[in-house]
Structure formats: C-alpha cells, structure tokens
Amino acid sequence: MERLRAEYPQATCALVHESPLQLLVATILSAQCTDERVNMVTPVLFARYPTAVDLAEARLEDLEEVIRSTGFFRMKALAIREMSQDVVARFGGQVPRRMEDLVSLRGVGRKTANVVLGVAFGVPGLPVDTHVTRLSGLLRLTSAKDPVEIERDICAMVPAEEWTDLSLRLIMHGRRVCVARTPRCTQCVLGDICPSADLGPVRPGARTGGRHATARTARPRSPSGS
Ligand code: SF4
Numbered sequence: 001m002e003r004l005r006a007e008y009p010q011a012t013c014a015l016v017h018e019s020p021l022q023l024l025v026a027t028i029l030s031a032q033c034t035d036e037r038v039n040m041v042t043p044v045l046f047a048r049y050p051t052a053v054d055l056a057e058a059r060l061e062d063l064e065e066v067i068r069s070t071g072f073f074r075m076k077a078l079a080i081r082e083m084s085q086d087v088v089a090r091f092g093g094q095v096p097r098r099m100e101d102l103v104s105l106r107g108v109g110r111k112t113a114n115v116v117l118g119v120a121f122g123v124p125g126l127p128v129d130t131h132v133t134r135l136s137g138l139l140r141l142t143s144a145k146d147p148v149e150i151e152r153d154i155c156a157m158v159p160a161e162e163w164t165d166l167s168l169r170l171i172m173h174g175r176r177v178c179v180a181r182t183p184r185c186t187q188c189v190l191g192d193i194c195p196s197a198d199l200g201p202v203r204p205g206a207r208t209g210g211r212h213a214t215a216r217t218a219r220p221r222s223p224s225g226s
Helices: 002-007 020-029 035-048 052-056 060-070 073-091 110-120 130-138 147-157 160-176
Strands: none
Touching (some): 020 035, 020 052, 020 110, 060 073, 130 147, 130 160, 147 160
16 A cells, blocks of 8 residues: 555546536446546546436436436446436435435446445445456455455455555556556566466467456566566
C-alpha cells in the first residue's frame, strides 16, 4: 500500500462526475466500456437529464440514442431508467448512502455500490473490478476468484479508511503497469515482493482467458528474487 501510494499519490476515479447520481450512472455505463468513452457521453446525458426524476421519466429510445456509443446501450438505458425510478420512488430522488440500499436499486451490483460509497460519499468501500481481481491474484493477496470473497479477504487485512484508495490504486496500476497479458514487471514498484514477478513475457499467440502464469514463459528467478 505504501509503495502504491507513493506511485499514485492521487487515488482518483477516472469517471467524471459532479454528484453521487452522476457517478452511479457513469459506473453503470462503464461496464464493458472505457472510462474515456463514458466521459465523452456523460456531459450530453447529464445536460439533457440533470436529475433522477428526469432520468426516471426519460423515453427509453432517447436514452439509448445518447448512450449508444458505450455499447450494450439497450440494457444500460433500461438499467439507468429503472435505477432512477427506484431512487425517485424509494429515496426521494437522492442516491442512498448505505450498501444495503444501493444494492436494492435495480441494475446496481456490489461493485457499483462500492464505487459510489467510496468515491462519492467517502464511506469505506472496496470495489472489485477486473483489475483488482487480477492483481489481487497475482500478488497472492487472496486465492478467491469471486469478487465478494476477494473484497472480504482484502478488507480483512487493510484498514477501512484505505479500502477505496487501495482499490483505485490497484486499478491505476492494472491499467498502467500490471496490464493484462503483458505486465511490465521490470517497471513495477512491487516487482521485488510480488510472487508473480519475472515469470517472463506472455508468449506470442498465447490463448486469451488462460491463467496468467501458464500463458507466460517461465524464467528462473535470481537468488534475490528480483
Ligand atoms: S511484479 Fe509484475 S505481476 Fe506483479 S504486480 Fe508488478 S507488474 Fe504485476
């Protein structure tokens, strides 16, 4: 954690937002889509639908058109409208700040709820996305594969006030250094303590979806482990 903090002093969420509702919507849109693409779409979306009531009453076809470029736009438009309808009907148009309330909203899972809790409300939460899942396995922080179990294991060994920032930093590290298939171990601040370091590059043509270590060419480690 100390090394990642030094490497990424600003633990930030890349999704541009100005309110919990905007972050909730942006997080729903970010499924199977880059944050950059989401950030291109949300200014138009939020200008046209500034409140939960506006989103709850939106015509589905109009919503779909605005968010089309983020992919899976029909499913996402429905999820955004249904979530907004729940926020309006059950929480007076305000995004709730408790995990049990957030996950009771249609279309909102635990990862999304943790993002909103940690980033928008400052309530400890550890979102487990694809990067956190991959890095927690490579670093042997947990042997769990299920996001809920990964969250439970990491939260048990890290102070609550660090949960959100650790998740954000793991995501940043997973995007910049420990990238899928070709982790840049020689440039990694965790290289000397990571059990998965220096296993070698991903073999050309290695199957995607395989386990990280088996897709790489093993290389003997030096006595120092570097
Ligand atoms: S040493 Fe390599 S495998 Fe381990 S966290 Fe760093 S980049 Fe990822």
